[in-house]
Structure formats: structure tokens, C-alpha cells
Amino acid sequence: MATVDWEFTARLLKIVFINIVLSGDNAVVIALAVRTLPRRQQRLGIFWGAIGAVVMRVALTFVAVQLLRLPFLQLIGGLLLIWIAFKLLRQESGEARVRHGTTLGEAIRIIILADLIMSTDNILAIAAAAEGSFALLLFGLGLSIPIVVWGAAFVATLMNRYGWIIYLGAGMLGEVAGKMILEDRFVEQSIGEASRALEWGVRIGLAVAIVVVGLALARRSQALQGSKAAK
DSSP states (O other): OOOOOHHHHHHHHHHHHHHHHHSHHHHHHHHHHHTTSOHHHHHHHHHHHHHHHHHHHHHHHTTHHHHHTSTTHHHHHHHHHHHHHHHHHHHHHTHHHHHSOOOHHHHHHHHHHHHHHHTHHHHHHHHHHHTTOHHHHHHHHHHHHHHHHHHHHHHHHHHHHOTHHHHHHHHHHHHHHHHHHHTSHHHHHHHOSOOHHHHHHHHHHHHHHHHHHHHHHHHHHHHHHHHHHHO
């Protein structure tokens, strides 16, 4: 009678739980990136974007710890997330559609870039939970594909039905960006470890700022459309 390896099983369950908890933000950014595409292209964008993102995760998992030690890495990543949030909100306001159509290729590029920036916690948590098991490591990274794909498809449907979720998702990117910036090695060496009050002030402040700018862009777009209709 075969014996159950409870230690291996515990690590396996831990990886499943980590994926469920930490893949939510990635699903949101994918949904934001594809929501303006036609239904069929949405499915393709979600699928190929998730595949590309996981391939990048696999490639970077083995150097993630070393990369995190580099100064400016998380600072640059946080600033890129803020740029992505504004880019996605410009699509919602209509400005991006006026200048150029959102394409499947562009959505996939946004998904891979954003996931690459935001997946540090996921990669490190899975690598730690795997405790040196290459099989568990690959299982954890592979499991993130269906979780992100199904989650993104569901969130994209909700976003198309309830517009306020789009701003909530963009604000979430701002909050994640604030955390990344403050945890950057160069920033910590320059200002020291941020207090809880300062950390949450920056994270919430960035989230609110992004939502406010997004609403302002939407109002400006509506005003421009109204003036064109009046002519």
C-alpha cells in the first residue's frame, strides 16, 4: 500500500492557495487590456496574453531573487504600472480609440508587460512554497494559467457591464505601484523603510490620483463628443 507524502501534499496545497490569492490583480489587468476588443478577440487576447506572461514567469523565476536586489528595478516597475493604468483609462475615456484602435497585439503586449511587473510576489511565493522541487515549481506556474484566464474572462464581462469596475481596477494598479516603489532598494536606502502610515498614504494616494485623472479624461472626452455633435 502506497504511503501519502504529506509534506509534498502540503506544499502542493500551499501553491494552489498562493495562486488563487495572488493571481487576482493579474486577472484584473488582463481584463482591462482586452475589454475594448470584440468578443472573439477578447478570448484570444486573454489566452495568448496569459500564455506569454507565464512563459516569462518561468524564465524569470530562477533569477527573481537576484533581480529584486538590484536598485531602481521596483521603482521603474512601479512607474511603468502607473503608465499602464493611465494608458488603459485613456482607452476607457475614448481618447485612445480616437488616435488609434486597440488591437489584439497591443492588448497582448500590455498583458505580458503588466504581468511581468506585477508577478514578483507570485513568483517568489511559489518558489518558496516549492522548497526546491522543480516539479512543484512548474506545477505552480502552470496552474496560474487557468486561474488567470478564467478570472480575466469573468472580470472583463463585469467591466463591460459595470463601468465603475474599470476605475477600481486602474486604482488597484496605482496601489500596487506605490507598494513597489516604496520597496525598491534605492528608495529604501534613500529615505529608509517607510512607516505604515506613509506606505498606505502613498499607495492610497496613487490609487485615488489615477481614478481622479481617469474621470477627468472621461469628462473631457464627453465634452469633446458633445461639442462635435452640436456642430
